[in-house]
Amino acid sequence: MWRRTYLLLLLVRIYLALSPSYIHPDENFQGPEIIAGQIFGYPNLKTWEFTSSRPVRSVFPLWPVYGLPMLVLQWVWTETGKEAVAPRLVYYALRLLMFILSFVLEDWAIHELVHSPRERRIAVVLVASSYVTWTYQTHTFSNAVETLVVLWSIVMIQRILDNKHRSSLLSSALLGSLVAFGVCNRITIPAFLLPPGLYLLPHFLRKPFSLLILGTTFILTSILGIGVDTIFYHPSSPEPLFQILRSEPTITPLNSLLYNTSTSNLSLHGLHPPYQHLIASLPLLLGPALLLFWYIRKPSLSVISALSATVLLSLIPHQEPRFLLPAVPLILSSVRLPSSGALKRYWFISWIIFNTILGVLMGIYHQGGVVPAQLWLGQQRQHDSGLSEVFWWRTYSPPVWLLGGKKLLTVDLMGMKAEEMMDRVTGATEGYKGGDPTSVGLVAPKSSVDLDAWIEKTKSVMVFEQLWTTGNHLNLDDLDFEADGIVGTLERVVGRRGLVIWKVSRIPEA
Template identity: 55%
Template sequence: MWRRTYLLLVAVRLWFALSPSYLHPDENFQGPEIIAGEIFSYPVRRTWEFTSEHPIRSVFPLWPVYGLPMLLLRWLWIGNGQDGEIPPIAVFWTLRVLMFLTSFVLEDWALHELIPSPRNRRVAVLLVASSYVTWTYQTHTFSNSVETLVLAWSLVLIQRIVDVRQRSSILSSVILGMVCVFGVFNRITFPAFLLIPGLRLLKHFFYRPFSLIALVLAASFTTLVAISLDTAFYSPEPLTWGNLYNNLANNPVITPWNNFKYNSAVENLAGHGLHPWYQHLVANLPMLIGPATLLFFYRPQLSLRLGSALSGVAVLSIFPHQEARFLLPAVPLVLSSLRLPNNLIALRVWGVTWIIFNVFFGILMGSYHQAGIIPGQVFMSGQPDATNAVWWKTYTPPIWLLNGKNEVLTTRDVMGMKGESLLEELATLATCDTPADRRNQEYLKEKNGTYLLAPASATWLDPYLENKGLDGLRFREVWRYRHHLNLDDLDFAENGVWETLTRVIGRRGLVAWRVTKSC
């Protein structure tokens, strides 16, 4: 029975992986967009993490995670006789399937390795597989999702190293050294989750120093490779062995150190949002695991996994900028360290609550959350007249999905702009209204066109959409994606809870209007 349930949950995970929800811009801008620009020469937007004087994002983990699959896809594309570049949307879905496979194989496999008891293992695997975090965040291209997998296998390697049945732990130590460096260059928060598990290695390394030497040598070599790759990537000079050697000797780019210095300054974090020290514990963790929070506090099962989660949450709580996704690595560790209620009625009540919680947030985050942005970019890539696209009240769209349209299409992200300022912006960009605009598809033959993409729930636009007169802007709806929810447009203070929910949910969707004006 549990195997059929597990396979059903795997199918649910795949379904959400193939849904176009957009959980956070970082899932594109901190990884796929950068590497896609390097491999396919797509025009991309490099965020400040990559363009500052002291860059804080390493490309070292991006190449094996995203670069190798993209290179393989390009090789298969060319091998099948296809001409031209691969459509970016094909790359996008390939990476989603890849994240599903790594979650399904590596995460679940790690749980099998970490939990010796078959009964506890079945419960843990089902809890993790039924979590909406596994369905959504883990199937998206977040560095936090990668960190989850790296942490899980670091714990597996630690367990293998200290296992007294192992005749030699040198190989596991070498791999652990490489994996830990990979984890640090992926996210500097990674070591926080290894503080308590790492204590188990002290006694082992004391009696087996060659394992420690192997780990240090492997970690040192991997660090050198990572720094070399980052230095070469960020160097403005042509890549030669001589230039690389000079840069490494005089001006190496050490992104984890830059990242640590940046995040250690409160004034830097203030621009991203400051939170109280207990934000992770009382808000973010319950947001991720819901009803399991009660079991986490009242029925935890002491384990290496739980120690890892506790050390990670504790250290991350020191930093004043706290987002829920920072705790993704802790989710499978916590869920696999819980004891279910013994009382049958309590178990059933908890089980029903767990199912309702994850189905609700799974559908919300996996199917609807900003889900029109990816289809919207695909639509814009096919508009021959589009030269300006203004995105209002949405997340920043990934421009690498425009399939070469970037050369003529300027994408403007004005998410937080006031309505009056938006109209002024559109007035400067809108093309002249011609009779062709009012006929079926004749506008597509024009050389220039301005489009506004905004949620249907943006009721501020309503008075302007029906303009049929000679003056002012004219909005012609040309595209709509129904399964889009904009949770960043909730204004409970001004409109009240019921009216706000009615507007955002009842008028869900993302709409594209072609904007013209009388000239």
């Protein structure tokens, strides 16, 4: 029975992995956006993490995770005689890759960490039935990569502890490389690994050569990461790499640590109280599984890692649920189900409802029209659509790399006030040369009623032509319970869900 359940959950996971929902801009702009520009020459947008004088984002982890599959795709495509790899193919190939990494590495790690066959079956099914596994882990998040690094680092720690009579040199070497890779990926990884790692101190006292091997692989991997980052951030330097490494190395984890220890910097991204993770992040990620804290089997490395990270990351003023992503499989693999039959049944019902709702929301509808819209725009010939500039309003920032080689100016108006947006779009239709009227694109959610009023008000001056639309788009940033009430907000945001690409033209004066 559990095998059939697991296979069914795998189908759900792969379906949502290939559904183009858009959970957070970081899933594109901190990974594929950068590497696709490097490999395919696609126009791309580098965010502040990559353009500041002290860059805080390392490209070293991006190359093995995203760069290698892109290079393979490029090689295969070249061998077939075709000119360029389509962004659509790259996008879905990366999603499929993240599914495979989740299916193979995450589930394998659970098998390693849970020794009892019966408890292992429960742990694997719980992790596989979590919407976090279906969505966050199958998107191109650095947090998803961090989850895999944390799990396998704990596996290596456990292997070293279990093998008391040997030095466990291979496990020590892998642990050193994993930690260095993880620090380059996300500076928060020590919060998950430092407390479990303290259990290795007695082993290192008995087997100091293990510590030497661990330190050596950590240093070598760190040097490799610093070298890759230094080359990336000094592309036109005439000096040899060795000289740059000596005089001006780019150490992105250090820059990230210094940046995130400044409250003034974090205030730009939003400050949260220290209990934010406890009252908001964990309930959002785990839902009814929080009740199973009463049924934790015993203190283990997994539990220690999850709890220590929650405490340590709560000390940082800026907190987001995805920062605790590695804690989800760690906790779900460490709990037991209620012993009471009725209680167990009610818990299962609540678990299924919770993950179904969040899975559909985050896996299908959350900003689900942004990627398909950008892919559609990238496939259109300019003389067919008549667009050379597209304004995006009240959506997440569109990934520019999805346009491929198309020269289409993307203007992100974000949450700009409706009046200002109207002025920008209206001004753009006045033309670029000689005052001749021109057409521009406007991408906006259907739930924005301000756009309805504008269309009706200016219909004698402006012409709106709907070029493309989808209903699989929910804009949760458009919620306004204070102004519209609960029913009115749900009718507008959910009842009018969808995204539209408009062609906006000015009627020529007679």
